[in-house]
Amino acid sequence: MAPITNTWNKVLAAEYKKPYYRELFQFVGQEYASHTIFPPKEEIFTAFHMTPPEKVRVVIIGQDPYHEPGQAHGLSFSVKPGVQIPPSLMNIYKELQTDLGCFIPNNGYLTKWAEQGVLLLNNVLTVRAHQAGSHHGHGWEEFTDAAIRAVNAEERPIVFLLWGSHAQQKKKMLTNPQHLILEAPHPSPLSAYRGFFGCRHFSKTNDFLVRHGLSPIDWQIPNL
16 A cells, blocks of 8 residues: 555554554555555555645545446546446435535536535445455544544534445544535435435535635535
């Protein structure tokens, strides 16, 4: 695993010394050596590299990486340029169109959000090809929970978007009254019509940021 080199490294330093992380490190290494694993090794920590803790303004929590070739690159819900937009992300775009009038772009590359302080963090950071959930229960959850607790401890307003039951399980860690927590069903086609559509989380996020003297997120992903 490529090391995290920005301030996340200091924030998460205590995790590297814990037994679970040593076991996780060994497990992930064995998996990459013996199976096809996504994302590529050098992209496991893309979310941390692109959005250091001092720049986090919004947190969007996914489950685990996309498990088909060429999709995952270390940001939750995002896919690389040239890859077909996955159904959940298409539903996110549809809600953005309804909520803020954004056009639906021709790609699913969400680096623009990450660069503005949107931490696109999956609960689990690796997965075997074609096997959703295959790396659950090996330590990633403890590691990403540590990152979420660190963001929760920041003494400035941050928005947490919790979509679906997996993300909403993190709510118990979000104890800082300065933050805004917004919950909705997952944007998956299986659940989006149960309340993700119409949740208006993007405008609510920007309204909250502006009320606290912060610049809003430009949610429009450009065409490539």
